[in-house]
Amino acid sequence: MENTYSDETGAYQKDYDRLVELVPGMGEANTIAGEMIRAIGKLGYELYNNGMCNNSSGAVNMLRDKNAINQDTWETIYPFTRGRRYEGNYNGDSFQLAVESSIDQTIRYILDNPELETTPNTQDMFDWQDDDEKDDDDFEVEYVWINGCQSNIISTD
Numbered sequence: 001m002e003n004t005y006s007d008e009t010g011a012y013q014k015d016y017d018r019l020v021e022l023v024p025g026m027g028e029a030n031t032i033a034g035e036m037i038r039a040i041g042k043l044g045y046e047l048y049n050n051g052m053c054n055n056s057s058g059a060v061n062m063l064r065d066k067n068a069i070n071q072d073t074w075e076t077i078y079p080f081t082r083g084r085r086y087e088g089n090y091n092g093d094s095f096q097l098a099v100e101s102s103i104d105q106t107i108r109y110i111l112d113n114p115e116l117e118t119t120p121n122t123q124d125m126f127d128w129q130d131d132d133e134k135d136d137d138d139f140e141v142e143y144v145w146i147n148g149c150q151s152n153i154i155s156t157d
Helices: 013-022 032-050 057-065 071-080 094-112
Strands: 140-146 149-155
Touching: 013 032, 013 094, 032 057, 032 094, 057 071, 057 094, 071 094
Parallel strands: none
Antiparallel strands: 140 149
């Protein structure tokens, strides 16, 4: 896929590069815009580096609740944010397009509301996090880590 933020050619790349300075090296951001950029960074990192193996529901839920992304984008991204591994082709499928669109939408929202760059942030994106997907109670599940992702071994004893 062309023009992605992971290869530094996103539609709002210059604005993204400026806004990412609002994100601390660790923990929540000091401003609302910073926390929004942190959230889209989490989604992009999970997609391109972890195959969506980790729970990133807080990021997408926060962006929806702050009206930074639209409902269609949220509905496309959300099912993959609670530990369900993304097995796409990274070649522009609907999920990858939705993640890239969430970045565009969030940056556009911040640009349209510049006060967010200085408005103090009082919440962490993880405050919006949902539980990981639940496993069927009829199975015993043992969790193991494979290639940096949590996987489960299911037995039906």
